[in-house]
Amino acid sequence: MYVDAAIQNFPVTDDAMLNSASPVLRVARAGGVYQGPLPGDDWSVFTANHTTYEPVAWGSNSSGGERDEYIPLATVMQDHGMYDGISRVLFGNGLNFWLHRLLFLDSLSYLSKGLLSISLERQVLVDIDDIFVGESGIRMWKDDVHDLIETQDRIRQLVPGFKFNLGFSGKYFHRGTWEENEGDDTILENVDKFNWFCHMWNHMQPHLYNNETHLEYEMSLNKAFAEAHGIPANSSYSVAPHHSGVYPVHELLYTVWKKVWKIRVTSTEEYPHLRPARLRRGFVHRGIKVLPRQTCGLFTHTIYVDRYPGGRRKLDESIMGGELFQTIVYNPINVFMSHMSNYGSDRLALYTFESVFQFIRCWTNLKLVSSGPMELADKYFKMYPEEIDPVWGNPCLDQRHLKIWSYKKSCQHLPKFLVIGPQKTGTTALYTFLSMHPNISANIPSKETFEEIQFFNGRNYYKGLDWYMQFFPSNDSVDNKIVFEKSATYFDSDIVPKRVQALLPNVTILISPAKRAYSWYQHAKAHGDPNTLKYSFHQVITANESVAPKSLRDFRNRCLNPGKYALHIERWLDYFHHNNLHIIDGDQLKSNPVDVLDQFQKFLKITPPFDYSSHIRYDAKKGFFCKVLEGGGNKCLGKGKGRQYATMDAESYKYLREYYMPYNTALVKLLRKLEHTTIPQWLKDDLSYSW
Numbered sequence: 152m153y154v155d156a157a158i159q160n161f162p163v164t165d166d167a168m169l170n171s172a173s174p175v176l177r178v179a180r181a182g183g184v185y186q187g188p189l190p191g192d193d194w195s196v197f198t199a200n201h202t203t204y205e206p207v208a209w210g211s212n213s214s215g216g217e218r219d220e221y222i223p224l225a226t227v228m229q230d231h232g233m234y235d236g237i238s239r240v241l242f243g244n245g246l247n248f249w250l251h252r253l254l255f256l257d258s259l260s261y262l263s264k265g266l267l268s269i270s271l272e273r274q275v276l277v278d279i280d281d282i283f284v285g286e287s288g289i290r291m292w293k294d295d296v297h298d299l300i301e302t303q304d305r306i307r308q309l310v311p312g313f314k315f316n317l318g319f320s321g322k323y324f325h326r327g328t329w330e331e332n333e334g335d336d337t338i339l340e341n342v343d344k345f346n347w348f349c350h351m352w353n354h355m356q357p358h359l360y361n362n363e364t365h366l367e368y369e370m371s372l373n374k375a376f377a378e379a380h381g382i383p384a385n386s387s388y389s390v391a392p393h394h395s396g397v398y399p400v401h402e403l404l405y406t407v408w409k410k411v412w413k414i415r416v417t418s419t420e421e422y423p424h425l426r427p428a429r430l431r432r433g434f435v436h437r438g439i440k441v442l443p444r445q446t447c448g449l450f451t452h453t454i455y456v457d458r459y460p461g462g463r464r465k466l467d468e469s470i471m472g473g474e475l476f477q478t479i480v481y482n483p484i485n486v487f488m489s490h491m492s493n494y495g496s497d498r499l500a501l502y503t504f505e506s507v508f509q510f511i512r513c514w515t516n517l518k519l520v521s522s523g524p525m526e527l528a529d530k531y532f533k534m535y536p537e538e539i540d541p542v543w544g545n546p547c548l549d550q551r552h553l554k555i556w557s558y559k560k561s562c563q564h565l566p567k568f569l570v571i572g573p574q575k576t577g578t579t580a581l582y583t584f585l586s587m588h589p590n591i592s593a594n595i596p597s598k599e600t601f602e603e604i605q606f607f608n609g610r611n612y613y614k615g616l617d618w619y620m621q622f623f624p625s626n627d628s629v630d631n632k633i634v635f636e637k638s639a640t641y642f643d644s645d646i647v648p649k650r651v652q653a654l655l656p657n658v659t660i661l662i663s664p665a666k667r668a669y670s671w672y673q674h675a676k677a678h679g680d681p682n683t684l685k686y687s688f689h690q691v692i693t694a695n696e697s698v699a700p701k702s703l704r705d706f707r708n709r710c711l712n713p714g715k716y717a718l719h720i721e722r723w724l725d726y727f728h729h730n731n732l733h734i735i736d737g738d739q740l741k742s743n744p745v746d747v748l749d750q751f752q753k754f755l756k757i758t759p760p761f762d763y764s765s766h767i768r769y770d771a772k773k774g775f776f777c778k779v780l781e782g783g784g785n786k787c788l789g790k791g792k793g794r795q796y797a798t799m800d801a802e803s804y805k806y807l808r809e810y811y812m813p814y815n816t817a818l819v820k821l822l823r824k825l826e827h828t829t830i831p832q833w834l835k836d837d838l839s840y841s842w
């Protein structure tokens with residue numbers, strides 16, 4: 152039994168067709184003959200002598216002969232696995248050919264017995280933005296509007312219930328030529344034939360507004376326009392010009408959208424970035440669902456076919472198996488943006504959408520469906536619940552985002568590094584010493600969260616980047632400084648590394664995890680935590696999983712979990728290059744902070760370095776290093792840092808050394824991997840077997 156496939160450089164240049172009887176076909180549908188040219192000239196074709204092999208697709212070699220004389224050549228072959236029990240699908244060429252991409256998806260589904268399958272339903276929403284906005288000369292005429300309605304009727308045969316979704320800016324109504332104004336009137340005469348959503352009254356980008364009253368006034372003008380012209384204004388959907396204000400979020404837009412229009416859904420191409428398009432995602436902010444939008448290749452000035460980049464050939468390529476076709480194949484929910492101007496002149500958008508829907512119908516078994524934005528958003532986040540929580544990126548790292556960021560916001564309002572903890576390792580001392588540096592500036596303390604902002608680990612994150620940036624005000628004294636923030640609970644929080652990945656680098660401080668746990672207990676005791684009144688330190692750390700009450704187990708976990716350093720650092724390294732994670736030995740920070748700070752200045756590449764030796768010194772009374780005051784005295788950290796308490800009992804220390812043994816062993820390995828030449832003494836001590 153054999154399948155013979157070794158015919159290299161075989162020119163299969165024309166005519167591809169599918170075997171409609173092949174069980175592999177699922178998304179792909181035998182849609183007739185696709186007349187090439189097919190990409191590449193190094194096709195392999197298959198011949199077989201056993202029924203285990205069954206062709207999935209054929210091509211043909213057109214060189215020279217008449218079309219009638221073509222012999223079909225099997226280019227994709229299924230092996231049913233009768234020979235060796237292994238089912239396969241063999242491709243005679245790569246995935247450059249669009250039909251092979253469909254077949255590849257289908258092969259995954261078939262060979263995994265449906266486990267790796269995607270749904271066959273495809274939602275499509277086509278927004279037509281800038282209704283009335285278009286410059287004179289590129290707007291719609293009366294006949295364009297009629298053609299829009301007729302095409303929409305035909306599209307409804309392919310996509311049941313389909314209606315174009317029109318976004319209007321009333322200020323520009325009747326601002327065209329006589330014929331264009333007639334086009335405006337025709338649109339309004341047919342208002343019921345379409346769905347509608349509000350755009351900006353005067354098409355100004357929302358991030359340019361900094362005054363709520365002003366933005367609200369203009370949105371209200373558009374609302375009044377809608378009411379005066381019978382435009383239904385209850386879709387709860389809106390779109391902002393150039394994605395401005397949606398992402399990066401301009402809170403003012405969200406506030407006023409909700410107030411004036413009760414907006415609950417919008418869409419953007421910019422989250423997390425425009426490119427790559429396949430990575431676009433959605434998120435929910437302040438109750439507004441932000442859907443990812445797909446690109447259809449039609450922009451405001453794409454109005455004549457011969458001026459389409461690459462001409463008609465490129466446009467047809469995109470429709471017939473190319474980018475646009477594949478966008479619909481890969482995305483269960485498609486929100487496309489087009490503009491009024493795409494429906495005037497050569498009416499390119501009508502041609503594009505009708506053709507691609509026809510092509511989908513011809514070559515796939517996909518079921519095209521149409522829903523309103525609210526329904527789409529509900530479906531989207533039900534399908535992808537993990538996207539509900541946003542991950543705020545740094546607008547300063549994306550040129551497009553910077554262009555749609557308010558001039559009142561600056562990169563200076565975002566920290567350049569974070570001191571991430573863990574708690575009780577000396578984070579306050581580091582924060583204080585760094586704040587003394589003439590080139591470094593710390594966040595303003597937050598009153599709500601015990602001075603630390605605690606943005607990335609809790610509910611504050613949902614308040615958005617605008618809220619966070621308030622803690623880093625820009626003024627002459629901080630401009631051009633390296634801004635940082637310290638929140639000691641970031642270190643061991645699951646979600647934080649993913650959220651802060653755009654804000655590099657980070658600093659962590661490590662001390663003996665046993666001693667850290669003890670310090671944490673003393674801290675809780677000083678704050679009157681009821682667990683410390685009921686239970687001794689030893690009882691807390693040895694609390695039994697099956698016997699101890701839940702409150703005690705939770706308390707124990709909070710006490711012990713941050714000390715599993717290797718585990719947490721590994722999680723940070725999933726998101727950060729190790730060069731961006733600076734690890735400080737907390738014992739050294741206590742005993743020799745000047746050296747530690749010098750090292751850190753090198754890490755931040757600060758030149759010339761600040762001479763800490765003349766600004767901090769050991770205070771015998773406090774037992775720690777403190778800030779040197781101008782008058783000659785010392786200013787030490789408050790009584791909550793560097794507390795006096797009895798040393799840990801030997802039994803607890805022994806217990807904790809054993810408890811942390813696997814984590815500490817892993818930490819040594821990790822530090823070696825990260826090329827740390829010296830292993831902290833406390834780590835060696837904790838790992839020693841003298842006990």
Ligand SMILES: Nc1ncnc2c1ncn2[C@@H]1O[C@H](COP(=O)(O)OS(=O)(=O)O)[C@@H](OP(=O)(O)O)[C@H]1O
Pocket residue numbers: 573574575576577578579580639670671673674740741775776777788791792793794
């Ligand atoms: N210079 C200086 N002054 C005072 N304290 C110092 C200093 N350097 C390090 N440490 C150690 O810092 C411990 C408190 O750590 P944190 O500031 O990270 O605690 S917190 O998480 O912010 O509550 C604190 O823990 P305790 O000794 O248990 O109080 C100190 O050991």
